[in-house]
Amino acid sequence: MGEIATPEPKPGELRIRVKAAGVNFADTLMVRGTYQAKPAFPFVPGMELAGTIDALGQGVKGFSVHQRVLATVEHGAFAEYVIARAADCAPIPGSMDDATAATFPIVYGTAHAGLDWRAGLKRAETLLVLGAAGGVGLAAVEVGRAMGARIIAAARGLERCALAQAHGADVTVDYAQDDLREAVKKFTGGEGVNVVFDPVGGDIADIALRCLAWEGRHVVVGFAAGRVPQIPANILLIKNIAAIGLFWGAYRKRNPERLAASIDALLSMWERGALKPLVSERFKLAQAGEALARLSQRQAKGKIAIEID
Numbered sequence: 645m646g647e648i649a650t651p652e653p654k655p656g657e658l659r660i661r662v663k664a665a666g667v668n669f670a671d672t673l674m675v676r677g678t679y680q681a682k683p684a685f686p687f688v689p690g691m692e693l694a695g696t697i698d699a700l701g702q703g704v705k706g707f708s709v710h711q712r713v714l715a716t717v718e719h720g721a722f723a724e725y726v727i728a729r730a731a732d733c734a735p736i737p738g739s740m741d742d743a744t745a746a747t748f749p750i751v752y753g754t755a756h757a758g759l760d761w762r763a764g765l766k767r768a769e770t771l772l773v774l775g776a777a778g779g780v781g782l783a784a785v786e787v788g789r790a791m792g793a794r795i796i797a798a799a800r801g802l803e804r805c806a807l808a809q810a811h812g813a814d815v816t817v818d819y820a821q822d823d824l825r826e827a828v829k830k831f832t833g834g835e836g837v838n839v840v841f842d843p844v845g846g847d848i849a850d851i852a853l854r855c856l857a858w859e860g861r862h863v864v865v866g867f868a869a870g871r872v873p874q875i876p877a878n879i880l881l882i883k884n885i886a887a888i889g890l891f892w893g894a895y896r897k898r899n900p901e902r903l904a905a906s907i908d909a910l911l912s913m914w915e916r917g918a919l920k921p922l923v924s925e926r927f928k929l930a931q932a933g934e935a936l937a938r939l940s941q942r943q944a945k946g947k948i949a950i951e952i953d
């Protein structure tokens with residue numbers, strides 16, 4: 645580890661004094677050099693944060709110095725200062741604490757984009773969420789619930805299942821013990837689910853694909869289990885199933901306005917009490933390695949924050 649100079653904002657950018665940063669599974673991949681984006685080493689990890697604006701680049705409108713904002717960045721959030729594009733920042737509601745704000749945009753943004761934009765989840769449809777006690781999984785349970793879906797939350801162990809239930813799942817399946825396909829059949833009267841939200845991949849993804857109903861949608865979100873599933877085309881054909889990819893971060897380049905509108909809408913939902921983010925653990929900046937290990941060792945529940953004094 646070493647020190648780096650405080651960065652200067654370019655036109656359209658903000659410098660933020662970071663108060664807290666969110667930890668994501670993607671950070672664990674990026675520090676190993678196995679994520680799709682591969683910054684040159686050494687680099688500062690961390691993709692989301694909350695703090696106060698410290699300096700404004702030329703031409704930035706709608707923000708002011710000392711204002712509290714949350715932001716997403718390609719990397720660099722585990723630091724005292726960060727540069728973010730104004731387009732990737734949003735004002736923090738007054739009563740939202742820094743750790744909650746810092747851990748909010750990626751998981752809720754991903755859940756919203758996956759369920760609404762990509763899967764077109766409709767009210768009263770049935771949604772199966774894999775890894776439902778993890779960061780993006782728990783957010784998908786809450787967003788799916790807010791969209792009026794019936795939720796089956798699948799996770800490893802009773803404690804993690806109970807957490808997903810407390811955040812809005814109608815039923816839970818402990819996939820370390822129980823047969824996921826049988827449990828889905830039982831809950832859906834043999835029909836299967838309309839949408840699978842899948843941040844896990846691996847063997848459980850293979851099973852989840854076979855839990856889909858006629859015209860079901862399988863949203864491929866991530867591969868926390870380590871294996872990228874190979875989707876058999878015959879399964880898609882037989883039941884008119886769609887396998888749909890989601891790379892939320894790509895919208896930061898391709899359509900930042902759409903992302904900003906999504907985050908605003910999600911923050912409004914939080915203000916109305918429709919979302920209940922869980923920050924289960926908080927670490928200091930010097931403990932960032934321990935925080936990352938909680939995710940790579942499959943121990944994190946909801947979100948983990950790094951707090952910066």
Ligand SMILES: NC(=O)c1ccc[n+]([C@@H]2O[C@H](COP(=O)([O-])OP(=O)(O)OC[C@H]3O[C@@H](n4cnc5c(N)ncnc54)[C@H](OP(=O)(O)O)[C@@H]3O)[C@@H](O)[C@H]2O)c1
Nearest residue numbers: 669775778779780799800843865866867868869890891892
């Ligand atoms: N596509 C996108 O735009 C996007 C955006 C955000 C995140 N993601 C991806 O979504 C996945 C989850 O991210 P996250 O930040 O929510 O991570 P997380 O909080 O660590 O959640 C991952 C979940 O996956 C399950 N899991 C199964 N096997 C695992 C293993 N071998 N190691 C670790 N976890 C395992 C765990 O639940 P159980 O132990 O209960 O099975 C865990 O709760 C990652 O692959 C990430 O890259 C994608």
